[in-house]
Amino acid sequence: MFLSPPKIFTLSFITLSFLLLLPPTASQSLPNSTSTPTPSTPCFCTTYPQIAPAISACPSLTLHNIHAPAHSVIALTSLLPGTDITFSGTTTFGYTPDSQFRPIEISGSGVSVRGAAGSVIDGGGEMYWDGEGSNGGLAKPGQFMKVQITNHSTMSDLYIRNYPSHGINLAGVKDSTIQNIILNNSLGDAPNNRSNGLSAAHNSDGFNIGNSANLVLRDSKVWNQDDCVVISDSSNVTVSGMFCSGSHGLSIAGGGSGTGHDTSNIAFKDSVVTNSTNGLRIKTDFNATGSVTNVTFDGITLEDIKTYGIDIQQDYLNGGRRARRRMGFWLRALGLGILVAGLWRGRWIIMYFVEMGAVVTLSLRGLV
């Protein structure tokens, strides 16, 4: 069974208008972690055990230089609606070799989560990196942050470095904005003595967006070694002003088993993908159900792309089947589907459809 119903992939480069009404965030008044709270207030946490009481009591709290012990989640869940949370100083974590462990979890309605100037959240990735990421090897936390914020929430100004495997999992985010986030896993570019010559932090996604709707992700930078942004099972998502380096680019990962694998109305705009394996990707799983409709890439700069500039394939298997490289432009009937491939600025553009009924409109205008 292949994907059903028929897919329409529209890759166009028109300017779209959006009806998403999201609150302004830049001018919001936020706690001043260096002057307003003092270490004696219960809302200014400097140790891990202070966090749980603070989140049930404080409309605004600061987490300053927190060290989370091993197997201890920074659980910012069950937040009071409208809670403001500020990370300040350097946040660190004890060694927790558990793929189900999520070092930070955040959920709430109308909440604001931000990093104070100069703050750093350090995932301690060096303790885990082995060139395998979530594909195997040493046990390591699978997703660094699980975020389920809703109802005009914002998350902004976080500087996160050295996360063990994947970065931020926006899982069930609704009507919210994520902006000015830096994910810096550059330290994991070089191989280490466990990675068999691969980047030590191989298979580290930046933003994984799933089951989300009416989400804006913007003005963020990712230095990593796998997908920069990858979207599944979501609708009405706008991703703009991104800078992606070292990655597998801006992606849709469609399909799955069972129901609920529809992805629609996704706009990637005004972003740069550089020094990366792939630029833009739409991959749907081999032998999966679901749909991908109305995906727009508009004003994307691709530079120094090592394998595929644009890769669209409906037969994705992790590390498995993929369209073969060919010379020049060609288009041909291939059993039940079509394959289109070509060279663009010396890099391959691959669109591989294994199902009749896929309608493709592709324009390269706007790519520079």
Ligand SMILES: *[C@@H]1O[C@H](CO)[C@@H](O)[C@H](O)[C@H]1NC(C)=O
């Ligand atoms: C925040 O703290 C900084 C540094 O102490 C200070 O300069 C600034 O005036 C404070 N801002 C507010 C709104 O209190």
Ligand SMILES: *[C@@H]1O[C@H](CO)[C@@H](O)[C@H](O)[C@H]1NC(C)=O
């Ligand atoms: C969203 O937040 C507003 C207050 O800011 C509240 O009145 C409303 O009930 C919330 N909606 C949902 C669905 O939680």
Ligand SMILES: *[C@@H]1O[C@H](CO)[C@@H](O)[C@H](O)[C@H]1NC(C)=O
């Ligand atoms: C990213 O991390 C690397 C290695 O830790 C560091 O050298 C680099 O300056 C960082 N880049 C940014 C933009 O913070």
Ligand SMILES: *[C@@H]1O[C@H](CO)[C@@H](O)[C@H](O)[C@H]1NC(C)=O
């Ligand atoms: C790998 O390098 C780490 C850090 O430099 C070191 O602690 C460890 O003993 C080394 N392991 C092997 C097998 O060489």
Ligand SMILES: *[C@@H]1O[C@H](CO)[C@@H](O)[C@H](O)[C@H]1NC(C)=O
């Ligand atoms: C997506 O946006 C469209 C158009 O604004 C709206 O009709 C639809 O309900 C939205 N989808 C979700 C899941 O909110």
Ligand SMILES: *[C@@H]1O[C@H](CO)[C@@H](O)[C@H](O)[C@H]1NC(C)=O
């Ligand atoms: C490009 O990415 C590789 C790893 O894929 C990294 O080693 C190199 O430093 C990066 N170059 C630049 C200019 O960022």
Ligand SMILES: *[C@@H]1O[C@H](CO)[C@@H](O)[C@H](O)[C@H]1NC(C)=O
């Ligand atoms: C396609 O998605 C865009 C948002 O990315 C939306 O504005 C537009 O209305 C959608 N088109 C259709 C036909 O749903």
Ligand SMILES: *[C@@H]1O[C@H](CO)[C@@H](O)[C@H](O)[C@H]1NC(C)=O
């Ligand atoms: C396709 O999926 C079905 C249902 O999940 C499964 O029974 C079948 O073995 C799969 N076929 C292949 C070739 O993977």
